[in-house]
Amino acid sequence: MKKILSILFLATLFVAGASAQQLEKLFDKYMEDERFNYIYQKRASTMDRLSDMKNFDLMVLDKSTTSLGRQMLTLNSADKSLDESFTREVENALKADKYEQVSIVRNGKNRVDTFEKPTDKGIAKVSFIKNPGNIVITLNLYATKK
Numbered sequence: 001m002k003k004i005l006s007i008l009f010l011a012t013l014f015v016a017g018a019s020a021q022q023l024e025k026l027f028d029k030y031m032e033d034e035r036f037n038y039i040y041q042k043r044a045s046t047m048d049r050l051s052d053m054k055n056f057d058l059m060v061l062d063k064s065t066t067s068l069g070r071q072m073l074t075l076n077s078a079d080k081s082l083d084e085s086f087t088r089e090v091e092n093a094l095k096a097d098k099y100e101q102v103s104i105v106r107n108g109k110n111r112v113d114t115f116e117k118p119t120d121k122g123i124a125k126v127s128f129i130k131n132p133g134n135i136v137i138t139l140n141l142y143a144t145k146k
Contacts, residue, residue, distance in 0.1 A: 022093035023126065023139060027071050035082065037074040043067050065122060068141035075135040083135060090128060090137055099126060 031038040075086055099115035106112075115126040122143040129136040 022096040023090075023099075026089060026093050027073060027139065030073055030086075035075065035077045035079075037072075037076060039072040040069070041071075042069045065142040066145055068121065068143050070138060070140045072136065072138045078133060083133075086135060087130065090135075094126065094128070099124070
């Protein structure tokens with residue numbers, strides 16, 4: 001009985017580990033695809049962090065986090081099927097990685113969804129921008145200062 005429980009426990013850990021980090025795998029998958037623009041920045045500058053924040057005044061006062069880096073993918077294709085399949089992939093990765101949706105901004109057909117998730121180092125923030133003919137996803141990682 002103990003062996004069966006041990007095997008089930010290890011299988012559960014394996015499945016949980018396999019489904020984690022789907023968003024990072026998505027960046028790895030498309031970073032060399034010429035239909036996408038890819039940006040990797042090891043540590044975002046202070047000005048980049050300021051432009052990420054919705055409320056400038058709070059950011060100036062908030063010194064509790066430091067950037068661990070950012071990645072961005074921009075789909076530049078008029079192929080509607082690629083547009084739809086990439087959108088599904090991103091949505092599935094966000095769900096698999098258990099990101100929490102924290103805001104939605106919609107203006108006509110343009111939409112920006114923002115997601116967050118705590119990590120072992122701090123917090124991960126994702127912006128998913130869906131405009132007709134242009135999809136952008138950014139992943140920003142922040143560490144909590146101690």
